[in-house]
Amino acid sequence: MMQQEIFQNVQIDLSLLPSAGGLDWKPLQQSYRRLLLLSVGLWCAVLIAGITIAIPVTQLPTWVPLLAYAVVIVFSLLQVIFIIKGFPYKGYALRMHDILYKTGWLYKKQIAVPFNRIQHVDIRQGVFERAFGLSKLNIYTAGGQGSDITIPGLLDEEAQHLKEYILRKTTAQDEEE
Amino acid sequence: MRTHPRLLPLKEGLNKLDCYAKGGELPICPAPSIKDQGPDKAMKNSDLFSPQRQSIAAIILILLKFVRMLVRQLWPVVLVLLFNPKGNFEVWIGFVIGILAMISLTGSVIEYFRFYYWIANDHLIIERGFLRRIKLNIPFDRIQSIDFEQNIVHQAFGVVRVKIDSAGSSQQEASFDALEKRQAEQLRDYILAQKAELVGKDVSEEERKEKEARELILHLRPIDLLKIGVSQNHLRTAGIIFAFFFAIAEDVNDALKNADIFGRIGDEVETLARGSFMLALIAIPVFLLISFFVSLVRTVFVYYNMRFWKTVNGFKLESGLLTRREKSAQKDKIQLIGWSTNPLRKLFGIFKLSLYQASSVEVLGDKSIAVPGCYQSHVDRTVASVISEAPGAVYEEHGIHPSARFRFILFAGILPCVVLSIVGLVLERQLAFAVWLYLPIAIWMGHVYYRKKRLFLHPDLAMLKGGVIGDEYKMLQLYKIQAVSVNQSFYQWRRDLATVSMYTASGEVSIPFIPIRKAEQIRDYILFRIEKDNKSWM
Numbered sequence: 001m002m003q004q005e006i007f008q009n010v011q012i013d014l015s016l017l018p019s020a021g022g023l024d025w026k027p028l029q030q031s032y033r034r035l036l037l038l039s040v041g042l043w044c045a046v047l048i049a050g051i052t053i054a055i056p057v058t059q060l061p062t063w064v065p066l067l068a069y070a071v072v073i074v075f076s077l078l079q080v081i082f083i084i085k086g087f088p089y090k091g092y093a094l095r096m097h098d099i100l101y102k103t104g105w106l107y108k109k110q111i112a113v114p115f116n117r118i119q120h121v122d123i124r125q126g127v128f129e130r131a132f133g134l135s136k137l138n139i140y141t142a143g144g145q146g147s148d149i150t151i152p153g154l155l156d157e158e159a160q161h162l163k164e165y166i167l168r169k170t171t172a173q174d175e176e177e
Numbered sequence: 178m179r180t181h182p183r184l185l186p187l188k189e190g191l192n193k194l195d196c197y198a199k200g201g202e203l204p205i206c207p208a209p210s211i212k213d214q215g216p217d218k219a220m221k222n223s224d225l226f227s228p229q230r231q232s233i234a235a236i237i238l239i240l241l242k243f244v245r246m247l248v249r250q251l252w253p254v255v256l257v258l259l260f261n262p263k264g265n266f267e268v269w270i271g272f273v274i275g276i277l278a279m280i281s282l283t284g285s286v287i288e289y290f291r292f293y294y295w296i297a298n299d300h301l302i303i304e305r306g307f308l309r310r311i312k313l314n315i316p317f318d319r320i321q322s323i324d325f326e327q328n329i330v331h332q333a334f335g336v337v338r339v340k341i342d343s344a345g346s347s348q349q350e351a352s353f354d355a356l357e358k359r360q361a362e363q364l365r366d367y368i369l370a371q372k373a374e375l376v377g378k379d380v381s382e383e384e385r386k387e388k389e390a391r392e393l394i395l396h397l398r399p400i401d402l403l404k405i406g407v408s409q410n411h412l413r414t415a416g417i418i419f420a421f422f423f424a425i426a427e428d429v430n431d432a433l434k435n436a437d438i439f440g441r442i443g444d445e446v447e448t449l450a451r452g453s454f455m456l457a458l459i460a461i462p463v464f465l466l467i468s469f470f471v472s473l474v475r476t477v478f479v480y481y482n483m484r485f486w487k488t489v490n491g492f493k494l495e496s497g498l499l500t501r502r503e504k505s506a507q508k509d510k511i512q513l514i515g516w517s518t519n520p521l522r523k524l525f526g527i528f529k530l531s532l533y534q535a536s537s538v539e540v541l542g543d544k545s546i547a548v549p550g551c552y553q554s555h556v557d558r559t560v561a562s563v564i565s566e567a568p569g570a571v572y573e574e575h576g577i578h579p580s581a582r583f584r585f586i587l588f589a590g591i592l593p594c595v596v597l598s599i600v601g602l603v604l605e606r607q608l609a610f611a612v613w614l615y616l617p618i619a620i621w622m623g624h625v626y627y628r629k630k631r632l633f634l635h636p637d638l639a640m641l642k643g644g645v646i647g648d649e650y651k652m653l654q655l656y657k658i659q660a661v662s663v664n665q666s667f668y669q670w671r672r673d674l675a676t677v678s679m680y681t682a683s684g685e686v687s688i689p690f691i692p693i694r695k696a697e698q699i700r701d702y703i704l705f706r707i708e709k710d711n712k713s714w715m
Contacts, residue, residue: 143660
């Protein structure tokens, strides 16, 4: 049965379906980009300081620390480019029955999770994020890590609103069942 | 009836009072529950409700477990003692072994006498441990599956190892080293029947009938066992053997830091290898032959007398020569079905069928049932009984874009060739050129990959076909999808192509290199199906 030519045609009228194609994506907060850049800068500074301290201790030939500096700086620059170029591609969209999140510059990802498949939602905030007044919304499904959504760079109350909205939707779905 | 070995601590006592005051009971109240179970059940299963020990054979099995653990941990120490040139090592070894034996024996006896289990208020309760008392309290509705296992010692004593798999935290997994088979069956039947009642389905009658109702789908004949053995992935076995020896060599090397035997052997091997191609030419077939026999023997051990049943609400698989394993899958937990062949299996006309069950915990492999040696008819029957829409379903077919071919060749052909030939240039000139002989194979594989990769869409189903050397199929019901993603690499983005991935609770399937418009339409359709029906996926 499976192997033969059963694969003919059943018309599914895809054009009549509600499309998530032309959505209004809501961008992340601009301050989140500053936060990302700042953390890259900090890492870069820490690593460079580390190398500088290590030079007199380890007594390696001079080209080794120079190479290390170069690697750190090149990687940091690359990260900065990715952050600046990639930022406009990040965003989320809410619809009546699902939530979508997109991210990525060279590798673009778009993930859609229906509300009736959400297991739970939580909000997290790191030390730097707190200083910027930003929060991260995590949305978990039963589909494993690949299908979970993390929306960073939300204002605290924005994250709270989103969470409440989603929870309201998911509980409403449960009651319908 | 034995009494509870321990006085209730104050807190639990208070809780108990509290719950009596409220007119209900807390799950930890052990004894009074018997009355609430209804007269028939209480009489039949009365010994399940008071604290029970395992079968006395458990002492032996726990002891074996201890010994195995000790050997695994300590064999380098023993080796070092053996190789230690100075010192009267015989005394040492006798001493060490004596102490270890004492520890193991007392440990297992204590473990046995400190292990109790009983049922109270639809909870399975296990108390064990000597220095650190552990009390597990597992509500029936959290129990996912109850599996039995028998190795040769179990068989000799007529006992089974019972593994209870519960949703939620993975450390809290309960297992029994040895229960009398009858007792284990009683426990399982009771828990499953109660659980069914709890869930609200009135299947407890059906549960009881299940044993008669189950029908045999597949009973592996010796000739089929042979076919499976021959058609195993011998290269993988070779890899495992290789890794195994490597690990051992490393361990021994660690243990024998002073006696640098392996360093010396390594040097020898290196000079030999540099000297002649002949060695490799002989070694490779010999190694493959060994791998072939190892996987053949392994197959016989694991799949001997395999039987695959369809039960009322799922499937059951039993197999093994020395260790009989029994695994079961529940129909509504199965999120994904896969079947695959490789060239040899194709020749025999057999498939390996996999039923992937939903798992909340990360251990995916454990939650799936693999049934090798299925003929097409077995596959069809199994698929049809899980996915009722499957037989005779008509699909809309989606192929992938031809540029996928080039991508495949680039990443699986040209790139490794370049890397290997650079390595070759450093080591051996001739090798650097020989590597490129692989390229035509990669080109052919890229072509096959492109030709086979297909998505078949049905209003309720999705089926994915793929594979390079063999054929791979995966099928799922759309309402069991948890999330859909549409991804584009830079290369895909330039050509307006995308990859659609569908995530289920037991794995993901994806179709790459389809036009972005189509990808979005498929995504929209899947979302529409999930949201409109609002059907429970488990």
